[in-house]
Amino acid sequence: MVKQARLLELLEKYSNQQTFKEGPQNLYAPVRYILDIGGKRIRPLLTLMAAEAFSGNAEDVLPGAFAIELFHNFSLLHDDIMDEAPLRRGQKSVHIKFGINAGILSGDVMLVLVYQYLKEMPNDGMFKQMMSLFNAAAIEVCEGQQLDVDFETMSEVEESLYLEMIEKKTAALLGAALGIGAYPYASTEEVTKLIAFGRNLGIAFQLRDDLLDTFGDTFKVGKQKGGDILQNKKTILTIHAKNSASKKDKDRLEYLFSTMGLDNHDKVEEVTAIYLRSGSKKYTEEKIEEYQTIALKNLVELNLADDMKKPFFQLAESLMARQF
């Protein structure tokens, strides 16, 4: 993990050096706030790692890495408004701390800043191609979030549509983070393979997120435990349980997901028990394993020396074990 620590340090230094305009204070304070309350910096780290894997210089792609982190935080910021999420990384969400309007607008300016930073990337000849790659992922992120919102009012969600949603909402940006780091140095074919690795890892990662929201430890995860259940969110667990639980459990689940109370701990416990009985926890664990395996296969197929791939294997492993 020595290499990752070095890259993360590079990134934090770069991020801290970015001074946004001084005013209006209400516009830029939320930008600094959401960047400063942490996060694992997985996406920008992937950008730096991708550059180095193809013998590029991590420092040269710092603007792209920062752009990816900005975009990620922009999407969190707007998503938290839509999801009415009170906490982000164990701290107040931006819209709680600064108000909804500041949240909307600061997100908007962050998205413009994303393109300011992308503009600083090396290899002008490939710039428009890189922008296409980024834009495609950015559009997917919006589409994924829309699907997620749509799911709230749908009575049934097919597993395949759910997987499409998380691929767009979460995995697309992980793929793009890698692609942007690699594009100045790698062939289109290699970039494509690396992106596939990122996307499959992303799906596995998001499924694990679903699992942890219900079965994780509030303190470690930094989010309200059972938040998905309390918000009647459809996740891989719900979708599986609705298909596989006993008649009695199915009816009960349907009833519980028709009630709304954001502080109902009994509901969380009861739903959790149904997920266990219906085998939905186990099923989710298997699905995670499945996507993880494809991701590692993508990595194996990359035309790179083994020691260049090693950091990706290590990162994937610690990510999935949440030891990061």
Place this chain on the structure above:
Amino acid sequence: MVKQARLLELLEKYSNQQTFKEGPQNLYAPVRYILDIGGKRIRPLLTLMAAEAFSGNAEDVLPGAFAIELFHNFSLLHDDIMDEAPLRRGQKSVHIKFGINAGILSGDVMLVLVYQYLKEMPNDGMFKQMMSLFNAAAIEVCEGQQLDVDFETMSEVEESLYLEMIEKKTAALLGAALGIGAYPYASTEEVTKLIAFGRNLGIAFQLRDDLLDTFGDTFKVGKQKGGDILQNKKTILTIHAKNSASKKDKDRLEYLFSTMGLDNHDKVEEVTAIYLRSGSKKYTEEKIEEYQTIALKNLVELNLADDMKKPFFQLAESLMARQF
């Protein structure tokens, strides 16, 4: 006006040809909706006119013109959410028709699409320069909107800060619309002058908007009459009246602006009367004239043959007379 009609037709044809992805329906329907409910298309028209003024081909800069119109509509969409505006161009605002979440997210995807279209502009060698020009204006638009939001909770707003707000919120994009159309064909110096023309015209235009919100005709303007007054918005009229009205009127104005009732026609009438007594209507008309004069001076200084400038004079005239 024959030329403008031709350019507008070109633009509508291009806009109608743009098919956004089919799904998710809830993400793209609001994009089509806000583009289709009209608007004067002033900004994209400026882009096409700028290209032709410098002997470029209007058709080649259509993607830039469309990007500018998309950005403008993105900002209207998010502003309407923040301002809780029920109407836009005499129709339901997006967030009223589709909900706040759809409004936020569709705006986001529009902003990404803006950059997709900018990417299609001619003259690759100048592309990053054009992106800088656009980004600077886009950031100003966000800053301007933030100032506008900030004004709601400020007891006093200086006229200079108010003018800064409208320059950023409205005028910057009019300048950029011209700059983007001219940049592939004109020198940096000429682009700069043309941008100055757009910005000064924009300030005049926005001041006129303030005037019309209170003194205009609801049917023609397509917005709730006296909307600014009902929302206690600070405009050039309020700011002047607070400085120039009689003691009695000032106190009354302060009281009226401390009340909130979104259907109070007496309030609108009373405030309107104060604006007339304090000379604030007249003052605003003079200010409009002032910026209009500077804008025309910017135009005169442009190194272009008179017949190339003529369309800009005509447009400025019909814009200010609201005969457009």
